[in-house]
Amino acid sequence: MYTVKIDGDKCLGCRLCAIVCEGLDVRSDVLAYVAEPDKLDNVKEAAAICPENAIKVIEEN
Ligand code: SF4
Numbered sequence: 424m425y426t427v428k429i430d431g432d433k434c435l436g437c438r439l440c441a442i443v444c445e446g447l448d449v450r451s452d453v454l455a456y457v458a459e460p461d462k463l464d465n466v467k468e469a470a471a472i473c474p475e476n477a478i479k480v481i482e483e484n
Contacts (some may be wrong), residue, residue: 427479431453434454435475437474466478
């Protein structure tokens with residue numbers, strides 16, 4: 424289980440995170456966001472690839 428925080432001030436909307444992680448998506452108004460919370464298996468990889476370091480992942484039990 425992950426809690427994901429995406430810094431909207433840092434996000435550029437490049438979509439790399441959404442390509443890596445099925446649960447993330449990008450919208451023109453909010454940029455990157457969690458679209459499907461049950462599909463975040465690759466969210467740590469998405470955080471690692473984000474060029475702006477905009478994704479914070481907190482792992483919960
Ligand atoms: S990879 Fe980072 S900068 Fe790119 S859309 Fe995702 S959160 Fe935004």
